[in-house]
Amino acid sequence: MSGSTSVLKVSGISKSYGETRVLDRVSIDVGANEIIGVVGENGAGKSTLFNIISGIVTADEGHMELHGQPFRPGDYHAASLKGVSRVFQEQALIPNIRVYENLVLSHESLFCKGLQLVDNAGMVKTAKRIVAAAGLDIDVMQRTSDLSFSKRQLVEIARACIVPSVLLDIEHPIVLLDEPTSALDRSDETAFFDLMSRLKEKGSLIFVSHRLTEVLEVSDRIYVLKDGNLVAEVDPDSSNERQLHGLMVGRERDADYYHEDEQRQVNGAAILFETKGLGLEGVYEDVNLTLRAGEVLGIGGLLNSGKSEFGKGAAGIQRPDRGSIVFEDFKGGLPEFSDLIGLGLGYVPAERLAEGMISLFTVAWNLSLASGRDIFSGAAGIWRRRKETEVAERFIADLAIKASGADAPCDTLSGGNQQKVVLARWLCRDPKVLILDNPTRGVDAGAKEEIYAIIRRLTSKGVGIILITDELLELIGLSNRVAIMKHGQVTTIVDAPQEAKPSEREIIQLMLSDVTIAGRMNEEGGANAVP
Numbered sequence: 001m002s003g004s005t006s007v008l009k010v011s012g013i014s015k016s017y018g019e020t021r022v023l024d025r026v027s028i029d030v031g032a033n034e035i036i037g038v039v040g041e042n043g044a045g046k047s048t049l050f051n052i053i054s055g056i057v058t059a060d061e062g063h064m065e066l067h068g069q070p071f072r073p074g075d076y077h078a079a080s081l082k083g084v085s086r087v088f089q090e091q092a093l094i095p096n097i098r099v100y101e102n103l104v105l106s107h108e109s110l111f112c113k114g115l116q117l118v119d120n121a122g123m124v125k126t127a128k129r130i131v132a133a134a135g136l137d138i139d140v141m142q143r144t145s146d147l148s149f150s151k152r153q154l155v156e157i158a159r160a161c162i163v164p165s166v167l168l169d170i171e172h173p174i175v176l177l178d179e180p181t182s183a184l185d186r187s188d189e190t191a192f193f194d195l196m197s198r199l200k201e202k203g204s205l206i207f208v209s210h211r212l213t214e215v216l217e218v219s220d221r222i223y224v225l226k227d228g229n230l231v232a233e234v235d236p237d238s239s240n241e242r243q244l245h246g247l248m249v250g251r252e253r254d255a256d257y258y259h260e261d262e263q264r265q266v267n268g269a270a271i272l273f274e275t276k277g278l279g280l281e282g283v284y285e286d287v288n289l290t291l292r293a294g295e296v297l298g299i300g301g302l303l304n305s306g307k308s309e310f311g312k313g314a315a316g317i318q319r320p321d322r323g324s325i326v327f328e329d330f331k332g333g334l335p336e337f338s339d340l341i342g343l344g345l346g347y348v349p350a351e352r353l354a355e356g357m358i359s360l361f362t363v364a365w366n367l368s369l370a371s372g373r374d375i376f377s378g379a380a381g382i383w384r385r386r387k388e389t390e391v392a393e394r395f396i397a398d399l400a401i402k403a404s405g406a407d408a409p410c411d412t413l414s415g416g417n418q419q420k421v422v423l424a425r426w427l428c429r430d431p432k433v434l435i436l437d438n439p440t441r442g443v444d445a446g447a448k449e450e451i452y453a454i455i456r457r458l459t460s461k462g463v464g465i466i467l468i469t470d471e472l473l474e475l476i477g478l479s480n481r482v483a484i485m486k487h488g489q490v491t492t493i494v495d496a497p498q499e500a501k502p503s504e505r506e507i508i509q510l511m512l513s514d515v516t517i518a519g520r521m522n523e524e525g526g527a528n529a530v531p
Helices: 046-053 076-081 099-103 120-133 149-166 186-200 212-218 241-249 307-315 337-343 352-356 363-367 385-398 415-427 445-460 472-478 504-512
Strands: 006-017 020-031 035-039 061-066 084-087 174-178 204-208 221-226 229-234 271-280 284-292 296-300 322-327 345-348 433-437 464-468 481-486 489-495
Touching: 006 046, 020 035, 020 046, 020 061, 020 204, 035 046, 035 212, 046 174, 046 204, 076 084, 084 149, 099 120, 099 149, 120 149, 149 174, 149 186, 186 204, 204 212, 212 241, 221 241, 229 241, 241 445, 271 307, 271 464, 284 307, 284 322, 284 464, 284 481, 284 489, 296 307, 296 472, 307 345, 307 433, 307 464, 337 345, 345 415, 352 415, 363 385, 363 415, 385 415, 415 445, 445 464, 445 472, 464 472, 472 504, 481 504, 489 504
Parallel strands: 020 229, 035 204, 035 221, 084 174, 174 204, 296 464, 296 481, 345 433, 433 464
Antiparallel strands: 006 020, 006 061, 221 229, 271 284, 271 322, 481 489
C-alpha cells in the first residue's frame, strides 16, 4: 500500500441473492491517501461490494473495519456520517430542486434553527463552498434539471467528494466512485481527475470504471473481480489494458472488438428511414438524414450538439416542431412514437434506469413493456402470461442475460444485463430500424463486445441502426457513415468503410471545427468531398 496505514479493511465478504452468489469471500484493503481501482465485467460483484461498504445492503458473512474499528453501517446515511460517501452508477440527484438543495441533501438538520426554521442562506453558503472546493463553475441556485447531464454528474461527484470534509468535518473521507466518468464530456473529465488528485491528499478513493485506461492511469493498486470472486491484485505500473481485460473475462480481447469484418456494404441498399428538415426550436434544426437497410449510421458530437435530442425527435418521443420523416407507411409529417413502434421502430435511451426500464419490475415485465397491445395481449385484452415468460426466457438464453429467470427483478441485474433486457424489448418485435442512444454507457468491456455482436447480427438481417454515442472508438468502429452534429446542425457526414475508417483525430477535428458542408478532414486539416 502507498498509504502509511490501512483505513478500510474488507475481509471475507460474501453475498447471495437466492441461489445466486454475487460475492464470494472477497477481501480488499484500502490505505490512507490511496486510489484503489476495482475492475470486472458487469455481474462481477463490483456494485454489490460498493452497496455493502456504503450500508445499502448487509453482507451474509465477513466483516469490515474502518480506521481500526468494526464497521457495519445499517444504511447509507449511517455510512456517510462515518465518512464513507458514494457516486452511484446511475445519477441519484433530485432534478426538480435547486443545486444547493441536492448538495446538502439528507443533512438539512444541520441547518435547522429552532424546531422548524431552516437556514436556507446557510445552505446556499455551504453549497458555494462545496462547489468552489471542487473547482466547479456552477450556479448553486440553478434548478438541477436545467444543467446538462454532464454537469449534473459533476454535482453528484462534488457532493460525494467534498461534503464529508466541508459539512461533516471528516478528517479522512473514503469516496466510492462507481462509473463516475461515463456521463462526463471531455472538459468535465479534466475537472474530475483534478478533483481526484486533490482529494487523494486528504482521503482515499475506490474507483470503478469500465475505461481500463483510466483505472491504470489513476490507481495505486487494482483489484480484479470475476463472477463474484477476487481473482487478482494488480500493480498498474506493471500491467496494461489487455492483461486486465484477460483477467476480467478469462480471455484476451478479440482483436476485432467492433466486428468490423462483419460490416455490410450498403451502397445501393433500400432506404429504410429518412428525416426531412427535422427541427425543434433552440435544440436542433434542418436535419436531413437517410438510413439504409443493414447500415449503422453513427451520430457524433459534443454534449451540447443536440444529437440525443434529435434521436428522441426522430423516434417521436420528444416531438419536433417542424420537418417530417419517411418510414414504411409513415410517408410524411411529424413522427409519433406509438405509430412508429407498430411499423417496426425501436428506441433505446441513454439513461437506462431513468427512461429505459422500471428496475423494480421483472425481466419479463420490462421485456414486454412495448408490446402489450399486440404480442402479449389477446383481442379481448387477456394477458398472455405464458408467452411473456417463454419469450423472456428465450432472450435470456439468446443474449446471455445473467438473471435467475424471467421473474427476476431487474434491480438485481448488473448494468450490462439490464441493458440487454432493454435491447430485448425491441428485438422481440423483429424491428426494421433501431435508434440507440449510448447503448453501452456504464457497460463493461465484455458486455460491450456482446452488444456489438448483437448490432452486427441485426444489420446482417437488414435492420438499420442509428447509433448515437459519446464513445469515439465505438462511433468509428461500428458505423458505415458518421454524421457530425454541432449546435443542433449536421455539419459533416463522413464515410467509414471497413477498410478506411476515419481516425479519432479526424472526428474530433470535425466536432470542433466550423465545417458546414459534407466532407472528411484529411491529416493536414483539409476537407475532401464525400460521395
